[in-house]
Amino acid sequence: GAGVSQSPSNKVTEKGKDVELRCDPISGHTALYWYRQSLGQGLEFLIYFQGNSAPDKSGLPSDRFSAERTGGSVSTLTIQRTQQEDSAVYLCASSLGVASTDTQYFGPGTRLTVL
């Protein structure tokens, strides 16, 4: 079946502009996660959605970052007034549910470059 998809695969923007990154999780997966991977770094957790519950936003680095998930499926991560330090690969993952045994399945990522 289809895996997690993300778009665009690459995004180049100018400092100060807003960007939107999209994630389509695997059908039927109730949990969706956003991470950021900077060059040579590990994964930085950003935000987590589980079903219709309020999202866990504890990882968002600033109020310029926000995310929403419509209809329990597609998610959009928005970065306002982008800064050069926002340049990174943004990864989306989904999992079936809330069991700690559930595997996360990752999308290919969106590479964001802020000039």
Added chain:
Amino acid sequence: GNSVTQMEGPVTLSEEAFLTINCTYTATGYPSLFWYVQYPGEGLQLLLKATKADDKGSNKGFEATYRKETTSFHLEKGSVQVSDSAVYFCALSDRGSTGNQFYFGTGTSLTVIP
């Protein structure tokens, strides 16, 4: 709190050498443990997992055993190949107050030379 610490890289090995990448964790509950792999230019893929103490996860010749007594989940392979060159991430999953949380290590880069 929960955290994962894994061996610093980069690691360079000759083909057919034995591989160990150390991973230790701290968890407040009863986590599941995972190894993910990221091949050059690709996304993260699950390599193996173990969901309870003493379980052994295995895949593609890689193995890791969930050791509760030492809070470890070291990745091993008896004979590495050039195609194993990638970045390896250890991770744990634990059910927190807001749902299922994942915690990743910083990754270990492996290069296998012919």
